[in-house]
Amino acid sequence: MSQRIPVTELTPDFRGRAEEALADGQLRNNFRVAMDSLMTKRANAFPDADEREGLRELGNRIKAGALSRLPDLLEQLEQKLTENGVKVHWAETVEEANSLVHGIIEARKGSQVVKGKSMVSEEMEMNDYLAERGVECLESDMGEYIVQLDNEKPSHIIMPAIHKNARQVSKLFHDKLGEPETEDVNQLIQIGRRTLRRKFMEADVGVSGVNFAIAETGTLLLVENEGNGRMSTTAPPVHIAVTGIEKVVPNLRDVVPLVSLLTRSALGQPITTYVNLISGPRKPDELDGPEEVHLVLLDNGRTGAFADAQMRQTLNCIRCGACMNHCPVYTRVGGHTYGEVYPGPIGKIITPHMAGLDKVPDHPSASSLCGACGEVCPVKIPIPELLQRLRQENVKNPEQPQQVKGGGAKYSRTERWIWRGWQMLNTRPALYRSFLWAATRFRVLAPKKAGSWTENHSAPVPARRSLHDLAARHLDQNGGRPS
Amino acid sequence: MSARANILGKLRNSLAGTTPRPDEFDERLVTAPWRYAPEDRIDRLRSLMEAVHTEVHPCRSDNWPELVAELLNKRNLTNLLCAPSREHGRALQAYFEATEQKVELLAYDQPVEAWKEELFWNVEASLTGTLGGIAATGTLVLWPDRHEPRLMSLVPPVHIALLKASEIHDNLYDMMVAQDWAAGLPTNVLLVSGPSKTADIEQVLAYGAHGPRELIVLVLEDA
Numbered sequence: 001m002s003q004r005i006p007v008t009e010l011t012p013d014f015r016g017r018a019e020e021a022l023a024d025g026q027l028r029n030n031f032r033v034a035m036d037s038l039m040t041k042r043a044n045a046f047p048d049a050d051e052r053e054g055l056r057e058l059g060n061r062i063k064a065g066a067l068s069r070l071p072d073l074l075e076q077l078e079q080k081l082t083e084n085g086v087k088v089h090w091a092e093t094v095e096e097a098n099s100l101v102h103g104i105i106e107a108r109k110g111s112q113v114v115k116g117k118s119m120v121s122e123e124m125e126m127n128d129y130l131a132e133r134g135v136e137c138l139e140s141d142m143g144e145y146i147v148q149l150d151n152e153k154p155s156h157i158i159m160p161a162i163h164k165n166a167r168q169v170s171k172l173f174h175d176k177l178g179e180p181e182t183e184d185v186n187q188l189i190q191i192g193r194r195t196l197r198r199k200f201m202e203a204d205v206g207v208s209g210v211n212f213a214i215a216e217t218g219t220l221l222l223v224e225n226e227g228n229g230r231m232s233t234t235a236p237p238v239h240i241a242v243t244g245i246e247k248v249v250p251n252l253r254d255v256v257p258l259v260s261l262l263t264r265s266a267l268g269q270p271i272t273t274y275v276n277l278i279s280g281p282r283k284p285d286e287l288d289g290p291e292e293v294h295l296v297l298l299d300n301g302r303t304g305a306f307a308d309a310q311m312r313q314t315l316n317c318i319r320c321g322a323c324m325n326h327c328p329v330y331t332r333v334g335g336h337t338y339g340e341v342y343p344g345p346i347g348k349i350i351t352p353h354m355a356g357l358d359k360v361p362d363h364p365s366a367s368s369l370c371g372a373c374g375e376v377c378p379v380k381i382p383i384p385e386l387l388q389r390l391r392q393e394n395v396k397n398p399e400q401p402q403q404v405k406g407g408g409a410k411y412s413r414t415e416r417w418i419w420r421g422w423q424m425l426n427t428r429p430a431l432y433r434s435f436l437w438a439a440t441r442f443r444v445l446a447p448k449k450a451g452s453w454t455e456n457h458s459a460p461v462p463a464r465r466s467l468h469d470l471a472a473r474h475l476d477q478n479g480g481r482p483s
Numbered sequence: 484m485s486a487r488a489n490i491l492g493k494l495r496n497s498l499a500g501t502t503p504r505p506d507e508f509d510e511r512l513v514t515a516p517w518r519y520a521p522e523d524r525i526d527r528l529r530s531l532m533e534a535v536h537t538e539v540h541p542c543r544s545d546n547w548p549e550l551v552a553e554l555l556n557k558r559n560l561t562n563l564l565c566a567p568s569r570e571h572g573r574a575l576q577a578y579f580e581a582t583e584q585k586v587e588l589l590a591y592d593q594p595v596e597a598w599k600e601e602l603f604w605n606v607e608a609s610l611t612g613t614l615g616g617i618a619a620t621g622t623l624v625l626w627p628d629r630h631e632p633r634l635m636s637l638v639p640p641v642h643i644a645l646l647k648a649s650e651i652h653d654n655l656y657d658m659m660v661a662q663d664w665a666a667g668l669p670t671n672v673l674l675v676s677g678p679s680k681t682a683d684i685e686q687v688l689a690y691g692a693h694g695p696r697e698l699i700v701l702v703l704e705d706a
């Protein structure tokens with residue numbers, strides 16, 4: 001049984017889901033195989049370490065530079081897009097963004113939407129919002145389509161259906177579409193192609209995400225392999241792009257290194273099959289392309305992350321997924337365990353700003369801090385450092401003002417006292433010595449149970465003599481010489 | 484207050500007292516590793532494109548229409564969408580007429596709304612020109628226009644693209660600079676590096692996801 005997460009309400013039960021996932025051999029195998037292969041592909045795509053590091057450094061500089069003048073760039077982008085005939089909208093919350101999107105669809109009396117892959121629309125839970133208002137919103141990326149058909153959420157930001165194998169997809173297509181069962185991946189894809197082609201043709205509106213928004217030219221850049229992104233942004237009469245405010249870059253040339261970093265880090269491809277640069281709706285003399293193009297710029301907590309110079313680095317992210325592919329925790333527990341839109345290391349550092357740290361209190365510590373994520377991140381986000389910062393924010397006194405939304409959720413008075421005691425003990429030599437004396441002499445009285453520690457470990461027993469004692473005796477015997 | 488004002492206000496607040504970082508773009512990083520001798524460009528492009536299931540055929544300005552006819556006949560295709568208003572479209576038409584080819588040549592000469600059903604279900608192949616190619620990544624560059632609209636290279640299951648050898652650039656950066664793209668882009672620019680594909684099921688690569696199943700590149704070596 002693969003995990004099923006309910007579409008709207010998520011419980012913060014990370015541990016429970018992790019245990020379930022760890023016990024699911026099929027799920028673990030699906031992830032393990034996929035992550036191993038993605039890691040190999042990335043490694044092969046960067047055969048020259050110097051080239052890779054130079055490019056990562058450049059990627060970091062471009063994104064950090066863009067963030068250092070973000071408000072100006074957003075205004076420039078808006079102005080250029082407007083000149084090009086694209087309508088720009090701003091939304092602080094997912095509610096606002098959804099209602100903007102719905103408004104545009106309603107104005108066209110639209111009832112059918114096809115959507116290219118967009119993580120921001122997942123953030124918005126746009127499908128549900130529109131469905132409640134009688135608008136069918138169909139995912140058109142093969143992986144997203146499979147996940148939607150099974151009423152699930154993506155388990156990986158690049159490979160949404162990576163938790164499923166061909167047999168599971170075959171069964172799904174059989175149950176939901178009445179197709180004959182087949183484990184031939186080619187045939188399964190052709191079923192998807194046929195079904196979705198009609199939808200592309202009939203759709204009133206196409207929705208997509210944006211990989212990079214270029215301020216200089218007023219251009220939206222999308223990368224993809226399938227062609228569903230091009231279909232969604234070209235075939236329907238209206239195209240609505242939704243994106244986070246951090247996706248803007250100053251110049252067209254900036255996308256050269258960024259696209260290279262993105263596709264090589266994500267899939268190990270030198271470039272995706274399609275790179276689609278959209279700079280405006282259909283012109284009067286053109287014969288296709290949408291008549292209207294809209295861009296919805298979403299905040300949803302990003303300005304909160306931006307306010308903190310350290311956490312701001314989170315907004316460098318180009319959503320390549322490499323950090324999850326290389327994460328030993330993600331590989332074992334899978335994407336659904338995180339219970340949030342963005343799983344894995346990037347999810348751990350971005351979700352607190354969107355949902356609040358108190359909604360995901362276990363996430364910052366669900367990490368061995370092995371550092372793999374930070375090492376592979378193409379824009380050099382110091383993820384382990386940010387995780388440590390979030391661990392601190394997690395235990396801050398909730399009565400004090402919080403720097404991260406929902407901080408202080410793991411604050412515990414007992415823990416606080418324990419550390420106070422520890423501090424006292426270690427800063428007062430006399431106290432320390434009497435403690436040592438007591439602990440070694442009465443070692444048999446040491447508690448047999450020490451909370452969750454003794455669930456998996458044997459209880460610590462103090463030694464017969466402290467190191468201090470032993471060293472002192474040693475020196476005595478040697479007449480004060482160390483050896 | 485509008486969402487726009489709030490967002491920009493918050494961002495400006497957070498930046499108060501800071502100075503923007505200087506532009507530190509270093510073009511060597513995106514050009515130096517991706518330079519080729521002129522005679523190697525075609526090979527590089529070809530091997531990368533073939534690696535992703537693309538057929539690449541070197542040919543000449545005077546024999547490519549013949550090759551197109553051959554490729555279509557081999558696949559038993561009955562129609563081809565091409566632009567009679569473009570030079571290559573006319574050349575193809577002339578050849579097909581002169582040799583009495585059975586393949587029907589279709590033109591994209593009306594707004595898509597007028598023939599969407601036919602375009603989506605009945606057009607078997609298309610032929611378009613390209614603005615050029617990129618050796619570094621094995622990529623074709625397309626600037627769709629009214630003669631060769633956006634969907635022409637996407638909807639038909641087989642896409643044949645003409646690429647002039649002289650227009651193959653080393654890398655994307657060089658091409659952008661040489662043609663001054665930053666000065667203004669058309670409504671849509673496409674970089675195409677193979678037929679449509681997906682690896683969304685078990686990471687098994689399958690071609691023909693939503694776009695063309697086959698991409699065929701004719702490299703005009705004398706052009």
Ligand code: SF4
Nearest residue numbers: 317318320321323377
């Ligand atoms: S944090 Fe870095 S590695 Fe992870 S998805 Fe974002 S860009 Fe990729």
